[in-house]
Amino acid sequence: METYKNLKDKILETYSVNSAFLNQTNFLTGIRDKAITHFDTLGFPHNKLEDWRHTKLTGVLENDYSICIEDSDGNVDVNKFFHCDITDLNTYTAVLLNGWFAYKNTPITKLADGTIIASLTHALKEFPEIVKKHYGKYCDIEKNAFEALNTAFALDGIFIYVPDNVIVDKPIQIISILNKKENILVQPRNLVIVGKNSQLKLVHCDDIFSHTPTLTNSLTEIFVDENASVDHYKMQNNDNHSALIATTYFHQKANSKLSSNTITLNGGFIRNNTNVAINGENCETNLYGIYLVDGNQIIDNHTFVDHIKPNSTSNEIFKGVIDNQAKAVFSGKILVRKDAQKTNAFQTNKNILLTDEATINTKPTLEIYADDVKCSHGATVGQLDHEALFYMRSRGISEDNAKMLLMYAFTDEVITKISIEPLREKICQLVNKRLKGELSICDQCVMHCGCDEAVVFNIDMSKI
């Protein structure tokens, strides 16, 4: 086996060795080559970059990952080791196993209403015109190393196409599972297109079971056409050895509505980049997030809302409970361009730190070039409200339960925004359990990961 100086060298080497294979699909040839060149120039992000100032990647990049360019799992029955915890959640599901579309026998599903759910590999072959129109059009491979890297290597992922005038009758659920014994780098690439006047609820679950270090660099582009509406839920429940860079680009056209919820219940290292380009008038954009972290976990949410056209409203609420030595970062950027008059843009980030070692770096950035706008942002870092605790205890509620109720209430503002009822109930329960320290990753994992010891991450009540 060859040894590499570092991960970057290994990646570049892997690319050049496999370049012919990677470039089989014609229209991607130029794109991949460009992307790898950008990656080479940019290199992995480091702390001198403003966007990575508070989040160290070094630990993540020290590991030796194998870079799979071929699907080694073959045709596996995902049901054998994974059942969605949310039994009442009636969805169309698409599963990615270690980055590859899992249902080998049905790589393309067409619903009666014309909606397509497919493996991206197959979509490239079957619907090249649709894919080409949007693929890589919203991300920025010149600026962002991870996006360049994903673009250079992306081989599979989920493709969803909702034609014009369709209200998809059930939510579509993407389940991205990592379950491998070896260290792997996985780079799923998803593309979601929602046509004019159409409506889609999309649930995106990341479940990383592997107990070895893994690095997932996922990139998802979601196009929301005129007058369309998208409800997006990102559920993250990952093993502590895992690192996840989850980048999502939304592109909204006029009169469209987007609501995106990022719910992080567990994860070793998570960096979420959520970008929204509001490229049409009269749009509504809601970005919500909850993160509950403890131990040595790192959660970094970077959001960017780009108001390009006038008369739109964006609203952002992120809330976190941070225990032990866990680290959280929130960076919310709002850009209101010169043409984007009559923009309303609001942002809040609220945090509860449970220990002295827990940290949060929160930074709002407002760049406003239009003169007729309403913008506000606010960040709070605090402990639980002592007056409220005393009030509750004076009614006979134990200190632990009072703290639980308060923490739960703290996250409630975001949870109530979840519009899929069974999902909201399940998340309620998960958050509740998580706050009680009863639950590690998810019940699923404890049952199926093959790990001998159940890992329990406590939020230690006595420290609040």
Next chain:
Amino acid sequence: MLSIKNLKVSINGKKIINGFNLEVKAGEVHAIMGPNGTGKSTLASAIAGKENYVITEGSILYKGKNLFDMAPEIRSREGIFLGFQYPVEIPGVSITNFMKTAVNEHRKYKGLEPLTGSAFLKLMEEKKKVVELQAKLSNRSVNEGFSGGEKKKNEIFQMAMLEPSLAILDETDSGLDIDALRIVANGVNKLRTKDNAFIVITHYQRLLDYIIPDFVHVMYDGRIVKSGGKELAFELEEKGYDWIKKELEEKST
């Protein structure tokens, strides 16, 4: 039931309660009146167990037990209830959830099974009627966005749910309109038995027309300076507190 002897309480190094004495027996209603800032609410909070109050001297016995050995939640489960002068808003916690947790913790303490959902809701309905609390309030967060009067009614509702042996009502009448005052007072009277006791803190004699006290005490500078029957409240209403202050000055010189 309650025996407070020579109680002295400081907050942040400042003496607030200064040699307070009070004996309350089952079946009694005591009214405490007194100028603003004389320590009435501090006394109430000290009985309920508020932290960061430093008890520098004295004792409080409740049903023969030392109160200082009990956490606030234990005091509550043992039957002490404080109706807050300023009820706290708890966004995100519904009254139903809040009360269910409280009632079931009380039951657990007594060795009883928790109430089922439907039994609990039935109890809520019943008790809401006692204070004519509007139905829609129970789905809202505790006190959040409640009007002043609604907050006070909510305190009495909680009292009715928990059925305390000793209830301390801190200015529950302030901010109530005339009808609400009557409703709240009736609520209290309905809960009154020979086995429980009330300490009613108020600024207005009017409340005492409805809740007839056995004793009226005047608190000044952190202690009781005068006690009497309900006629003392009329005297205060008429003459204010100056004459009491004068009496005190004369005594000290």
